[in-house]
Structures are given as C-alpha cells and as structure tokens.
Amino acid sequence: MTQIAVTVNGTRREADVEPRTLLVYFLREQLGLTGTNVGCDTSSCGACTVHLDGESVKSCTLLAVQADGREVMTIEALAEADGTLHPLQDAFHRHHGLQCGYCTPGMLMAAASYLKENPTPTEAEVRESLEGNLCRCTGYQNIVESILDAAGQMSGAKS
C-alpha cells in the first residue's frame, strides 16, 4: 500500500492505495465518485476523462499514485457549487448532445479543457479534439453543436 494525497474537486483526500490501482478505480471505488465511467481497457474510449492539474487525461491510463500531490477534477465538480450548470452541460442538454449518457462525463471534461486551449474552435477542430472520445449513441453531430454553442456562449461572456 502506498499513501497518496490528492486534491479532488477542491478537497484534499488522503488514502492508501495499492501501487497498481488505476486512477479511475481510485476515484470510483475509493472515493465513490462514480460519475467517471469506464468503457474499455485499451485507452480508446475516453469515457474516463477527468482533469489532472487542469488538463484532460484518461483516468484509466494513470495510476492513482501518479496523481499524488496533484489536483484532479471530475464531472461531479463541473457545475458550480450552487448547482449552476457549466455552459457545456447546459448546451449538451439544449442540443440533445447525449442519449444514454455514458460517454457524457468524459465528453464534457474533454471539451471543457479543450475550450480553454482553443476558445473559438471551428467544427473541424472540435471534431479533431474529440477523436479520443467515443460515443456509440449520438453520432457526434449534436455533441459538436453543443460544444460550438458553449464556446460561443463562453467567449461571448468573456468579451
């Protein structure tokens, strides 16, 4: 067992983990943050996407010990503390950017970090940015529209 201290969604969490424990299992099983999903075992699907120090990562490709001393944010913290939705969450709802919802947390987290990098992307750029996130239900079109809409809202709000 290895002791780690990770700041998860703004709260410092200390825990003993087996060295081989994947970050996604640590989040789901040890911390009970089940919003982050698992869809594969080959780092292909992106359902497990979270933010590590502000950048999106596939939490099934990292060990929990690699998050030691760092900050993790999961879907559970994407909305504001008062419950106000992130513009991406709102846009996914308005544009029917989700069906079964299984890919959705990963999609939202991937898009949230991508829009920080590129606040005014084109449709093609959004599609490129989602290459590591599979969705089996929506055909991506409404996801892409949701992200473009949210990008507009967010950059409009800033300017």
Next chain:
Amino acid sequence: MATEAHEDQAEIRGIGHSVKRKEDARFIRGKGNYIDDIHLPGMLYMAILRSPFAHAKLNGIDASRAQAVPGVVAVVTGELMAQHNLAWMPTMSGDTQAVLVTDKVRFQGQEVAAVIAEDPYVAKDAVELIDVDYDALDVVVSPQQALASDAPVIRDEKDGQTDNHIYHWESGDADATDRAFADADRVVSLDTFYPRSHPAPLETCGCIADVDGATGQATIYMTSQAPHAIRTVFALVAGLPEENIRIVSPDLGGGFGNKVPVYPGYVVATAASLLLGRPVKWIEDRSENLISTGFARDFHMHGELALKNDGTMLGLRTSLLADEGAFHADAQPSKFKVGLFHVVTGSYDMSAAHVVADGYYTNKAPGGVAYRCSFRVTEASYLIERLVQNAAYELGMDPADLRKKNFIRKDQFPYETPTGFVYDSGDYHGAMDLALEKIGYAELREEQERKRAEGKLWGIGLASFTEAVGAGPHKDYDILGLKMNDGAELRIHPTGKGILKISSKTQGQGHETTFAQIVAEEIGIQPEDIKVQHGDTDNTPYGLGTYASRSTPTVGAATAMVSRRVIEKARKIAAHLLEVAEEDVEFTRPTFSVRGAPDKAVTIQDVAFAAYTNFPDGMESGLEAAYYYDPPNLTFPFGTYAVAVEVDRETGVWQVTRMVAVDDCGVRINPMIVEGQIHGGLTEGYGIAAMEQITFDETGNCIGSNFIDYLLPTAVETPRFELGETVTPSPHHPIGAKGVGESATVGSPAAYVNAVIDALWPLGVRNIDMPLTSAKVWEAIEAAKAPA
C-alpha cells in the same frame, strides 16, 4: 370561459414538441446510476475464466491455487453448477447454452469457471491461477465448413444432433418465383457477406445478484433491455418462484441489442449469491463483451432479382447461410427462424419471392442478436438495395429511376408482400423525391461526369429501405412462447401529477420524456408532471422490452390507450363535479366542460383531486388504469438515404462528402429525439459499412476483441448528416407513430456501399463486402486494373 381558461394554460407539450429530455439532468452531472455505480453492503466480486481454445475437450479443472489466494471466497465450475442443475440454460431461441463448461468448450472466450472474491482485483488475479486441462479439437469457423460432411460435430451433447445444421427455413412461393424468373429478360445476382459485427454499447454488460437466504428474495440488478422476459427465463432456469425474483435494470449505457439475452455471467453470479448468501457483482471488461456476448449478422447471402428489360421487377430469390455460433441464441420471434428477413422485397412491388435459409453451428460466440436491427431486417434491406443498384447499372438505368419505377405506390397500401407482410402505409416516391431534391441529385450526377472526366472516382449511392418493426400481433409473434405484447400503467395523483409505468426500458432513447409526452397529448398534464418508471419488474407492468424498434409501436400505443382509459374515468368524475350526465361532458385537454355551456368547466387537475376527495357514491376512488397492447400489425417505417463519396484511387480511402437521410416514421412524438436516433443509426451504419468487423482465424481466435481491433467511428470520420422527413402516419397505431430507433442502421449501410460501388463501377468493380476498409477498396481497384 372555458375556452379562455384553455388559452390561459401553457401549451401542452405533447406530440410534436422537441421537449428537452428529463433524463439529461442526472447524466450531465455525472449522476447516472449505471450497473457498476451500484454498491451493496457486503458485496463480493466475480471474475470469469474464459477458454483460450475455440473447440477443446475439457479434461479437468484444478482450482486449488486460486482457492488459496487470500480474499477468494469461492471458485465456481461447471461441475458445481451441474450439481444444481444449472450447467446449461435455455436460450431465447429455444436452444440450450452452457453456463459453465462441463464437457468441452465450443468457442474462444467461453465461460469455464468463475472466481468470487472480496475485491475485484483479487478475483481477476485468482482467475489466472486456475489450471485447466484441455485437449484441442478441430475447429469450424464458417457455415461452409460446418456443413461439410466430415466437419466435427460441435453440439454432440444434443440428442439426435449428428451434424452442425440448426434449421432450414423457407418463406414465399417457390413455384410462383420460378415462373417469374422464367418470364424475365434478365436476372441480376449478387453474392455478399454481411460480416459479424458487435453492438458494443459503450457500457459493457454486468449484474449484481442479491439473493436473500432468509426470504429467498432474489434482487438482480442487470444490464437488461428486457427485464420482464429475463425474470421469466430466470424462474424457468433456476426454478426460483417468479414472485421472488426482481430484475432491476438501472441506467443503461447503450444497448443496441447487446443487452437482450441472458448471459452465463448473470446465471453464475446469481447461483453464487444463492450459495454464499451475499451480493455478487459481475462486470464484463471490454474484451469479454466483444468476444462472448451477442454479436450480430454473420450472414452469407445470395440474391437474384428477375427483371424485364424496361426495368420492371418480377421476382426475387434469396438463399442464406447463417453463422449462429456455438449455441443458437438469436432473440427472434419463435415462428421466424431468420427473423423478419423475408421483408427482403423491400420497397418494391413484385409478384413473387422465395427465401431459403439454413442456420449452422460454428465454433464462434453465440448471440445472433440484432445490432440495432429488427430481427435481420438489416441484412434483408442491404441485400435488396445492393441488388437494385447493380440491376440499374446492368440495365443502363439510373438507380433512382429504377427504384421509382418499381416502388409500391401510395395508393397500393395496405400492400401485401409476396412473403406475407401487410405493409400498413407508405409514400416511397415522396421520400425519394425529397432526398433527391435535398442532395441535388441531378446536379451531382453532372458533377460526377465532370469529375470522372478528370479521372476522379466519385460516387452517389441510394438506399430506399422499408423496415418491419413493432413486434407484434400475438398470433404471429412470441419469444419462448411469451407473446410480444406490452403494458402501461398510469396513475394520476391527487395534485394532478402522475406516474406512468411501462414495460419498455430506455437505453438512451429518452423514454422518460417521450412517453410522458404521449400522456400529455392524451390527457393534458404537462410532460414534466408525469414521472416515467421503467426497468424494475416489481414496479412496472409485464412486457417484452426494448429492442427491434418496438417501444413506440407497442408501449407507445399502450401509453396512449391507458391514457384514454384514465380519461374515461375522469369524464365520469367530471360529470359528477359539473353535475351533468357523462354524455354532456366534453374533453378538450386539459379541460372537461359541459356541452353547450363551455364556461362550466373543470380541469384534469381538478378531476384528479376529486378522484381522491370528492368522487360519486358507488365509484372506486383513485384515477388510474392499466393497458396491455396487442398490436394489430407491425409498423413499416421507410425512407431514402442518399450518399455522395469521393474515393482516392491511390489509397482506397473514401470519404463521405454528403449524407442526406429522409425518414418517414409516421407521427414524430419528439422530433429532437427522433433526429438523435437517426444520427446514431446513421453513424453505426457507417461503422458497419466502413470498419466494424469481428473476424476469426482458422483456429477460431477472435480478432476484434478490443477497441483497437474492433474499430468504431470517431467524431473525425463520422459524416455530417442532413436530415429530412415525410410523415405518413401508421393507420393502426393509436397515435400514428412507427418505430424509428433502427431505421438508419437498417437503411444506411447499403447507401454508403452503393456510393463506393457507384464510384468504382466504371472500373469494373461489382461488389466489395463490408466493411469497406481502404485496404479492401484499394485491392478492388487494383484487381480491376489488372489485365484479365
């Protein structure tokens, strides 16, 4: 005035409104409740040992090393299951399937043993320590091999089974078809293989079995599209009293048919919970999902179309070889061995057709479920649409014109097909014309001429599908004898809000929203005030579940009918409140008013309150009803898809430049959700056409056991879709709706492939079997170039 009161009310967001989905609230916050999110106190974890061989005799299992691992609670083998008479289970098609192997393994990935442990990692570690002694046997990986006289018999444990043949099935009239062919000027034929694919929902399958030793109550949380049918099967398999079984299907991360069957893991976990007295969780990993659970298609098809030189279609002949894997586990209506494949005459008026099909066992995973397809309608639609396109070229006709010449005309409905379907309604010309107009067909053909002159490979593909969905009428449709009828229960609470309980199970289709809209349409209570309950067999009416695009045709109809029943009673209460005779009460949702005195009125909410507080003497209190719907017929959605592609001559890479999809699914309840379903289907159809395939090497090794080998479309290559609609209501459905969830997976593969073949036809390419990977397309171009 009542009319004013009505205008004051917010508009009822019933049928035709793109109501934003109720289910989104939890999913966008990461608050979905999928199977692996559920945690029960004292829960154990199960991992399954699977066979590395496709066909091998089992000599023995030594689990002592696994048993010794700290944290391991039990190792379950076939021998133990056999002691409880659970080593085999029935399949949805009336065959049997091994739960855990006792005699020999029959496909790679078959369930051999299971470890139950305190921790999921420990269970997985211990599985590696089970020693199994196998003797490899000869392997059969195709129906062509299976039917050879010297093929090893895969199901030698079955009484009287001396070969690998499962069924022979025919439909249509062979003599009439022979006569049609005798009259033909031309016969166009096609041999094509619809490859094995996998629904691969993003969430894999799993369960938590929780059997209470004291009470015998078995609560099984399970990724199931058909919880009620599963409950009955469990009662039959395990001999448990059905009232003590409760199946709870939580939020499902997609299904697409994958979550219809009973899988051995469910049975072993339940047996383990029964024996150990603790909840047992089993969650598949991705490779287990791809190698062992319900695949789709794997259909070798031969088709012949008889035509006159002017393009008139006379008849169709098809013969099929179905690769069913090691156990025949198709979930098909009992009467139809190859599902509804006999809808293969498609959108065309022809006098005769004959379908012959044979199913074979092979050393491959069982399942044969429909991957987003109503019982093999997908294969049928693909075959006829590929044949028609090729026939057009051979006749020197435009593929659009050949189709239009032979479409069943609007005035011919209801139309009886030569294989016995009665199509309820259609306007095939209307959908085709709209698709051609939207894509600019005439201009595209001109552009194609110019591009061809420049040496470019450009293609336009069409597909005009007709689906048969909504099984079904009780006289023809059952699974394991269970009639395919579905129920709905509606209860209105005193405050005028309600709960609708349905037998279907959403996997992303938005039932919690759509079905509330049907209630809203019928009784005038807004959809947000109607909670929709589904997936829990203790709390929903019986029904066969959600697959084969059947929820709207069956449960949607039940929902409309139960709402009407509630209104019948509400009218009586309204008459009491308004102090008039029932016949004098008019209902214009949400208001009951007195005929001729419209200012005397009460709302459905007033009536609901009165149902518990002020109901007439002699009447039962409450406002609720139940309804089980027996569809008088299937519904027959249709449409035309048009695709433009550009193929790179040097690499074989092809790109969709336009994709227009015109669907007619009758009345659309929630247009936004319908379009979402079509987007999803067009994408899965694209995946099937372009990349998705599970293959096997000659020793039965499964290739395609993870998302690196089994490719799914990403946002980058998935086309942008342009949708169109026509609306031809179903005449027999209470709200005129037809199923739509699968139309696009059924219709689109042929459109994509036809487009690529259209591009390559001048080179002499006549067919490429799916998936059309760039390597296969390149090979076809090279082969066409090579001197004959």
